[in-house]
Amino acid sequence: MINYKRFSLENGLRVLVHEDKSTPLIAMNILYDVGSRDENPAMTGLAHLFEHLMFGGSLNIPDYDTPLQLVGGENNAFTNNDITNYYLTIPSENIETGFWLESDRMLELDFSQKNLDTQRNVVIEEFNQRYLNQPYGDAILKLRPLAYKVHPYRWPTIGMDMAHIKNTDLEQVKSFFFSHYAPNNAILALTGNIGYDLAFQLSRKWFGPIEKRTIQSRNLHAEPEQTEERILTIERDVPSTALYKVWHIGPRNGKDFYTLDLITDLLAGGESGRLYTKLVRGKKLFSEINAYLTADIDPGLIIVQGKLMKGVDIQQADESVNEVINGLQSENEIKDEMEKVKNKFESSTVFSNTSILNKAANLSFFELLGEPGLINNEVDAYRNVSHGMVIEALERYFNPTNCSTINYISTRKKK
Amino acid sequence: MMNNLQRIRPPVFPVEKVVIPEAKSFRLNNGVPVYLIEAGTEDIMRLEFIFKAGQVKEYLPLLASTCNMMLSEGSQNYSSEELNRSLDYYGVFLNQTAEKDSAGIVLFFLNKHIEKVLELSREILFRPVFPEAELNSLMKKRLHWHMVNREKVQNLAIDQFFESLFGKNHPYGYQIREQDFENITPSLLSDFHTKYYTPENMAVIISGKIHNKTAELLNSYIGNIGSNENNNEASVNFINGEKLKKVHINKSGTVQNAIRIGSATINKKHPDYPGLKILDSILGGYFGSRLMKNIREEKGYTYSISSSISSLDIAGYKVISTEVGQKNYQKAIDEIYSEIMLLQNVPVKKEEMAVVRNYMSGEMVRMFDGPFALAESFRSAWEFGLDNSYYYRLAEKIKTIDPDEIIELARTYYNIDDLYEITVGSE
Numbered sequence: 118m119i120n121y122k123r124f125s126l127e128n129g130l131r132v133l134v135h136e137d138k139s140t141p142l143i144a145m146n147i148l149y150d151v152g153s154r155d156e157n158p159a160m161t162g163l164a165h166l167f168e169h170l171m172f173g174g175s176l177n178i179p180d181y182d183t184p185l186q187l188v189g190g191e192n193n194a195f196t197n198n199d200i201t202n203y204y205l206t207i208p209s210e211n212i213e214t215g216f217w218l219e220s221d222r223m224l225e226l227d228f229s230q231k232n233l234d235t236q237r238n239v240v241i242e243e244f245n246q247r248y249l250n251q252p253y254g255d256a257i258l259k260l261r262p263l264a265y266k267v268h269p270y271r272w273p274t275i276g277m278d279m280a281h282i283k284n285t286d287l288e289q290v291k292s293f294f295f296s297h298y299a300p301n302n303a304i305l306a307l308t309g310n311i312g313y314d315l316a317f318q319l320s321r322k323w324f325g326p327i328e329k330r331t332i333q334s335r336n337l338h339a340e341p342e343q344t345e346e347r348i349l350t351i352e353r354d355v356p357s358t359a360l361y362k363v364w365h366i367g368p369r370n371g372k373d374f375y376t377l378d379l380i381t382d383l384l385a386g387g388e389s390g391r392l393y394t395k396l397v398r399g400k401k402l403f404s405e406i407n408a409y410l411t412a413d414i415d416p417g418l419i420i421v422q423g424k425l426m427k428g429v430d431i432q433q434a435d436e437s438v439n440e441v442i443n444g445l446q447s448e449n450e451i452k453d454e455m456e457k458v459k460n461k462f463e464s465s466t467v468f469s470n471t472s473i474l475n476k477a478a479n480l481s482f483f484e485l486l487g488e489p490g491l492i493n494n495e496v497d498a499y500r501n502v503s504h505g506m507v508i509e510a511l512e513r514y515f516n517p518t519n520c521s522t523i524n525y526i527s528t529r530k531k532k
Numbered sequence: 533m534m535n536n537l538q539r540i541r542p543p544v545f546p547v548e549k550v551v552i553p554e555a556k557s558f559r560l561n562n563g564v565p566v567y568l569i570e571a572g573t574e575d576i577m578r579l580e581f582i583f584k585a586g587q588v589k590e591y592l593p594l595l596a597s598t599c600n601m602m603l604s605e606g607s608q609n610y611s612s613e614e615l616n617r618s619l620d621y622y623g624v625f626l627n628q629t630a631e632k633d634s635a636g637i638v639l640f641f642l643n644k645h646i647e648k649v650l651e652l653s654r655e656i657l658f659r660p661v662f663p664e665a666e667l668n669s670l671m672k673k674r675l676h677w678h679m680v681n682r683e684k685v686q687n688l689a690i691d692q693f694f695e696s697l698f699g700k701n702h703p704y705g706y707q708i709r710e711q712d713f714e715n716i717t718p719s720l721l722s723d724f725h726t727k728y729y730t731p732e733n734m735a736v737i738i739s740g741k742i743h744n745k746t747a748e749l750l751n752s753y754i755g756n757i758g759s760n761e762n763n764n765e766a767s768v769n770f771i772n773g774e775k776l777k778k779v780h781i782n783k784s785g786t787v788q789n790a791i792r793i794g795s796a797t798i799n800k801k802h803p804d805y806p807g808l809k810i811l812d813s814i815l816g817g818y819f820g821s822r823l824m825k826n827i828r829e830e831k832g833y834t835y836s837i838s839s840s841i842s843s844l845d846i847a848g849y850k851v852i853s854t855e856v857g858q859k860n861y862q863k864a865i866d867e868i869y870s871e872i873m874l875l876q877n878v879p880v881k882k883e884e885m886a887v888v889r890n891y892m893s894g895e896m897v898r899m900f901d902g903p904f905a906l907a908e909s910f911r912s913a914w915e916f917g918l919d920n921s922y923y924y925r926l927a928e929k930i931k932t933i934d935p936d937e938i939i940e941l942a943r944t945y946y947n948i949d950d951l952y953e954i955t956v957g958s959e
Contacts, residue, residue, distance in 0.1 A: 137573070139571075139572065139573045139902075140901050140902065141897055141901065142897060142898065142901055176539075177539045178541075182819055182820050183820055183887055184541070186818065186819070186820045186887045186888075186890065186891035186894075187544055187886060187887050187890050187891070188544050188545070188547075188890060188894070189547040189890050189891060189893050189894020189895075189897065190891075190894055191818075191819075191891075191894060191895070191898070206898065207894070208547045208893075208894055208897050210545040210547070211542075211544065211545050211547070213542035214541075214542050214544070216542075217539070217541060217542050220539075221539060224539075234832070235829065235830065235831070235832040236832070237832070238831075238832030238833070239828055239832050239834070239835055240835075242788070242832070242833070242834050242835040242855075242856070242857060243835035245787045245788050245857060246788055246835050246836075246855050247835075249787045249788075250684075250685060250786055250787050250788045250855065251683075251684060252680055252683040252684065253680075354785075355680075355683065356676065356679035356680050356683065357676055357679070357680070386620065387616065387619075387620045388604075388616035388619075388620070389613065389616040389617040389619075389620045394613060397669075397673070398612070398613070398669065401669060401672070404672070404673045404676035404677065405673070405676075405677070424676060424680070426672065426676065427676075453621075456621070457617065457620050457621040458620075460620075460621060460622065460623040461620050461621075461623045463623060464622075464623025464624070464625070464641070464642055465623070465625075467574055467576060467642065468576065468625070468640060470574075471572060471573075471574055471576070471902060471903070471904070472902070
């Protein structure tokens with residue numbers, strides 16, 4: 118059981134505190150309710166670029182990292198479709214420095230042209246490193262616009278076109294800050310060696326004086342229902358052919374989220390998952406295969422991706438994936454396997470919650486979903502999934518008309 | 533409203549002196565040493581079995597890693613599927629690792645399953661049967677993974693780096709070729725296993741909220757395992773680096789070139805090692821390091837650049853790693869050398885020393901926070917015959933090292949003529 122307390126400041130900042138005296142450290146997580154889905158389609162990648170800019174100094178502090186390092190702290194951040202998340206760990210005696218730093222950059226950034234110029238280059242190098250200079254690196258860039266036609270999930274967090282990054286100017290950066298970075302658009306979680314009273318007092322002292330801001334309202338167009346199968350074939354000079362299949366699913370707080378999560382675990386949770394057992398070990402069609410949920414807040418995707426063994430026909434590989442998924446409808450062996458993935462989920466939750474950083478990130482995200490209690494209830498939600506619910510979800514989502522496929526064909530000549 | 537708060541910087545408190553819990557140790561009936569580290573709040577344990585069965589022991593490429601990976605592919609009493617299903621059913625996380633010097637397994641589990649975990653561990657470690665069908669399928673998969681990995685400039689670079697440093701013929705150094713995947717047979721694996729996965733070659737490291745029957749259960753499952761042979765064949769204990777210091781591997785169509793610069797050096801057993809660790813941090817060991825500040829934060833040439841220093845049994849090595857676009861990659865290399873030369877010639881200023889001292893003190897707190905970190909830190913000293921006094925020496929050095937000593941270390945250990953420079957990408 119993870120005990121936590123919550124409070125809100127007058128400016129709308131929500132704060133969650135979980136005390137864990139067994140560590141000398143404190144984790145501080147600040148989630149801003151802004152992600153790449155909030156970007157203008159003509160200027161994608163801004164939310165992530167912005168994450169980089171957040172380390173370039175703020176109104177009263179010319180450099181974020183050095184003062185934190187000076188008190189023994191360490192930090193990082195990530196951006197995804199939905200959120201921008203900043204986190205640090207710090208020896209507890211120096212927690213106030215964390216408050217000083219984080220509140221100052223919420224107050225106002227030092228919008229410097231030099232910093233913008235440098236970080237634009239860094240982000241372009243990041244794009245090259247992650248997506249262009251890796252075999253199969255561009256598959257995910259092609260997958261999103263295949264599956265989404267309307268919703269902003271159609272572009273990747275790093276941006277759909279590096280020209281957008283190159284063209285970003287300081288005015289756009291400023292306006293992005295003031296319409297998304299604000300106490301009333303953020304959630305602060307503190308976990309570790311900190312009591313509620315101190316957390317409350319320091320939150321009020323440092324974040325309290327920051328004024329509420331007007332947040333750009335979110336009017337996202339829902340993705341229309343997909344009505345026919347989509348297939349994209351790409352040819353690349355890679356060692357082996359790969360297959361990517363995605364199906365649209367419901368939102369993160371939809372009623373069947375944990376059912377879908379359990380389905381991906383039945384398929385690919387560990388070495389004993391069905392896809393691995395049947396298609397890698399058994400039929401030897403794939404050298405590796407995986408299945409997972411995007412877990413996006415708006416309706417997301419189930420992704421199955423695998424690399425084919427040499428000489429395997431992609432059509433046959435594709436059919437075998439569908440066969441394994443359909444096999445989940447049958448009662449055979451499913452009871453034991455459901456118990457297995459439930460045990461594994463429980464155990465991985467216990468392990469994840471041994472880290473104060475994970476606890477802080479989870480508390481913030483669950484608060485954003487409006488259900489902070491999930492930190493303690495997720496295992497039950499997952500345990501409550503029945504085979505009937507699995508069958509229902511399979512029927513609802515795993516239809517060919519709801520599916521997009523990339524056949525990523527290797528053009529390499531055999532030796 | 534804003535004016536009510538003077539945004540005055542809070543005071544900097546020195547990071548609390550790191551306190552490291554001592555491991556308790558005892559021996560199983562068959563002499564295997566066991567180390568217990570009590571920590572954490574949850575009823576979970578981390579159980580590591582470690583053997584001197586790493587690459588350095590192999591007489592054929594891939595032998596050590598394949599032997600380790602095949603441990604869970606079928607045993608006297610379980611098929612590979614049964615083993616994996618059983619581990620998953622009990623919510624156990626199993627990591628199999630084969631490194632340059634050592635190999636073994638680590639299991640993470642809820643305490644209530646300790647008995648099952650020990651039973652399965654015994655199967656995995658001491659009763660594997662190396663079935664031919666599973667071996668063939670594993671080698672095919674590994675060949676695929678290998679081919680994908682060899683597409684990545686960073687992998688080509690690090691493989692060449694180790695070859696240059698340790699030599700084409702040393703297990704630390706040789707590169708894997710596609711035909712190596714055809715040479716491994718069940719009997720070779722079985723032979724390697726019999727020789728090196730033995731009580732004489734192993735230790736057990738346990739951390740977490742330790743189950744009160746741990747010692748008793750370990751003895752009943754592992755304590756009666758005997759050894760067939762006694763093997764103390766010495767490994768090749770000297771290294772012979774390649775003569776050529778600069779190697780460029782041409783790979784067309786890349787948008788970034790990979791750079792690895794470094795050399796073999798002292799390992800943890802050497803008294804200068806703590807100082808070198810600090811020097812390495814200043815150079816490229818953390819986000820505020822000089823390489824990061826200069827090459828990423830100032831010039832924007834790369835998404836990331838770092839340096840690190842690592843210890844192996846018979847040597848250590850240090851390496852600077854980055855990937856840089858074609859346009860800037862020569863400039864990045866020049867900057868790397870000029871940062872090294874700066875450290876050899878100009879004393880580090882007091883302010884920067886304070887940042888690195890405090891950052892590293894914070895790192896030391898993180899290294900001993902919680903049962904998993906504690907076990908890893910314990911292991912990485914223990915493997916070199918060191919105990920916690922190594923960490924206390926490091927902590928002391930972090931507080932007391934002075935700029936002259938940094939210069940001295942940079943001159944002794946970063947002689948530019950000794951450094952290998954490996955680059956991969958389009959010319």
